[in-house]
Amino acid sequence: MQESFEVLSSSGNYAVTVGTDLLANVIEQHGDSIYIIDERLHSFLPQIITNCILINANENTKSLESMSEVILQMREFGANRNTHLVAIGGGIIQDIATFVASIYMRGIQWTYMPTTLLSMVDSCIGGKSSINVLGYKNLIGNFYPPVEIMIDMAFINTLSEEQFVGGLFEAAKICYAHSYQSFLDYLDKSILYPRTTDDVQKVIVYTLKTKKWFIETDEFDQNERLLLNFGHTFGHALEAGTHFGITHGIAVGIGMVVAVEYAKLSALLSETGIIRAENLIEHVKSMLGGGVKSVIENPPAIDLLLVLDKFNNDKKHRKDCYRMVVPKAEGELVLIAELKNDEVINRIKLAYQRGLAKIGYLNYQAID
Numbered sequence: 544m545q546e547s548f549e550v551l552s553s554s555g556n557y558a559v560t561v562g563t564d565l566l567a568n569v570i571e572q573h574g575d576s577i578y579i580i581d582e583r584l585h586s587f588l589p590q591i592i593t594n595c596i597l598i599n600a601n602e603n604t605k606s607l608e609s610m611s612e613v614i615l616q617m618r619e620f621g622a623n624r625n626t627h628l629v630a631i632g633g634g635i636i637q638d639i640a641t642f643v644a645s646i647y648m649r650g651i652q653w654t655y656m657p658t659t660l661l662s663m664v665d666s667c668i669g670g671k672s673s674i675n676v677l678g679y680k681n682l683i684g685n686f687y688p689p690v691e692i693m694i695d696m697a698f699i700n701t702l703s704e705e706q707f708v709g710g711l712f713e714a715a716k717i718c719y720a721h722s723y724q725s726f727l728d729y730l731d732k733s734i735l736y737p738r739t740t741d742d743v744q745k746v747i748v749y750t751l752k753t754k755k756w757f758i759e760t761d762e763f764d765q766n767e768r769l770l771l772n773f774g775h776t777f778g779h780a781l782e783a784g785t786h787f788g789i790t791h792g793i794a795v796g797i798g799m800v801v802a803v804e805y806a807k808l809s810a811l812l813s814e815t816g817i818i819r820a821e822n823l824i825e826h827v828k829s830m831l832g833g834g835v836k837s838v839i840e841n842p843p844a845i846d847l848l849l850v851l852d853k854f855n856n857d858k859k860h861r862k863d864c865y866r867m868v869v870p871k872a873e874g875e876l877v878l879i880a881e882l883k884n885d886e887v888i889n890r891i892k893l894a895y896q897r898g899l900a901k902i903g904y905l906n907y908q909a910i911d
């Protein structure tokens with residue numbers, strides 16, 4: 544079954560279509576376009592796609608330093624301001640395509656086909672790019688949505704368990720950030736074993752329509768949309784502190800658990816709020832199955848001091864205070880600012896320890 548809906552944007556509304564066999568439609572419609580493709584996927588794609596820029600999707604290629612090479616290849620394929628770009632890949636390819644489409648000859652139109660669950664449920668709408676600069680992750684970026692997003696369910700088949708669960712954590716984050724009822728609705732849909740394409744498609748469509756509310760209410764990340772950073776401040780520090788041994792989506796799942804522990808330690812939650820937030824923790828724990836090892840291929844040891852150092856250096860904090868999204872009262876999310884003092888730092892550390900223990904990560908040496 545194919546489903547479509549529109550996202551309203553100040554730079555032009557765009558359509559999202561979810562279904563099967565969409566790749567063939569895109570190729571038929573954009574035969575003479577330039578394609579930016581994750582090189583891992585190239586062998587699965589029809590040979591007829593020409594004008595391909597193949598990119599090894601990693602944090603190094605998603606850097607300002609690598610952009611001139613991509614732009615040069617577009618130039619060599621003869622791209623002009625009427626050229627259409629098609630990007631096929633996960634969040635890294637999306638970030639690169641958003642950025643180059645926005646600046647090539649002052650901006651060209653593009654189509655995005657997300658191929659990881661994370662990019663299908665979350666990043667594909669919203670129009671953001673984030674580009675690394677000289678080792679600093681996501682330091683620069685802009686807003687430049689594609690004109691259409693085509694989600695072909697066939698790409699789900701080759702994802703690892705870790706990529707799949709990571710995508711679901713971002714989906715759970717979006718729904719929980721919207722309202723507890725949305726989270727419950729999401730849970731209803733997320734019985735994914737055995738994982739049928741229809742089940743996964745339902746989760747994707749429900750989550751994207753929930754994210755659509757945030758984008759249309761606050762397109763440029765000033766208020767409500769900031770709540771979608773839930774799990775990210777604690778999570779980014781886990782990613783960076785394990786040299787990306789913990790991948791983004793999984794880190795967000797664990798980051799939400801740590802954020803809940805922080806809220807509990809700070810007495811921010813009512814009794815109802817604790818029950819609701821604990822339900823979220825239970826979901827993360829259950830998705831990690833019989834311990835982190837069943838999902839994460841090589842669970843890295845966590846050096847808590849390094850994680851805290853990375854947390855401290857997060858670019859979203861202010862000079863005198865840490866900023867983080869946590870549940871409060873009845874479990875709803877808020878962005879709080881906490882003064883950078885010893886008491887707060889100890890609480891953050893304890894929240895990591897309790898959060899990691901809750902999901903059974905202790906087996907993998909949370910070094911103190």
Ligand SMILES: NC(=O)c1ccc[n+]([C@@H]2O[C@H](COP(=O)([O-])OP(=O)(O)OC[C@H]3O[C@@H](n4cnc5c(N)ncnc54)[C@H](O)[C@@H]3O)[C@@H](O)[C@H]2O)c1
Nearest residue numbers: 583600633634635636658659661662666671672698701702
């Ligand atoms: N711009 C945004 O709004 C936004 C939002 C969230 C994340 N991001 C960025 O996205 C990146 C993470 O994105 P991601 O997790 O989607 O992945 P990714 O693009 O980093 O891909 C992860 C891995 O999956 C592989 N892959 C892609 N599609 C596959 C498929 N169908 N089958 C098998 N393997 C496949 C890739 O080759 C890569 O090795 C980070 O750099 C993050 O900062 C951007």
Ligand SMILES: [Zn+2]
Nearest residue numbers: 713775791795
């Ligand atoms: Zn994320």
